[in-house]
Amino acid sequence: AQTVTQSQPEMSVQEAETVTLSCTYDTSESDYYLFWYKQPPSRQMILVIRQEAYKQQNATENRFSVNFQKAAKSFSLKISDSQLGDAAMYFCAYRGSGNTPLVFGKGTRLSVIA
């Protein structure tokens, strides 16, 4: 079974600085997608960014980018120019080939210090 590991239960970053959240996963599949979801204190989860395993280029969405290392099975999220609104729980998730549910990590709580 696939597993997703987030080794940092909590992180903090100064406003305007850069922070990187770590995620590793375990799979024997070659075709899969990886996701980062954000859950602000209001609790509605939203998608931040997604990465297809076959694409070597790292995905970017404005201030959010990933460092996808397929051989190492690593998928970290970098947040640049951190803002107070970035404070949230961040979940890394994996989906294998076909129509299967997401597998989530345990999450990293990010605090942004003004």
Added chain:
Amino acid sequence: DVKVTQSSRYLVKRTGEKVFLECVQDMDHENMFWYRQDPGLGLRLIYFSYDVKMKEKGDIPEGYSVSREKKERFSLILESASTNQTSMYLCASSLPGTRTEQYFGPGTRLTVT
């Protein structure tokens, strides 16, 4: 915009009660999911459904059942609520496929006393 709604934001029930948590999505998604979220444990999948009247067990189905009679609605049922089912329950929906995004509801905080 995709909207996933859940019937209650907060719910308090007594031990032994039958509890219904309702989830409705308005984007004609085939897939629907129920997760529970607990501190330090992340999101754990309870049940999911790929189509009307279809259901699949997730990682922690014990003590729960589900119903999907209409495409837009997916209900989670606690037949006899217990205190260890006190949790945040999140519903989600998506189109089929590997790359598709899951859209989440706001969650229901259930307390069983």
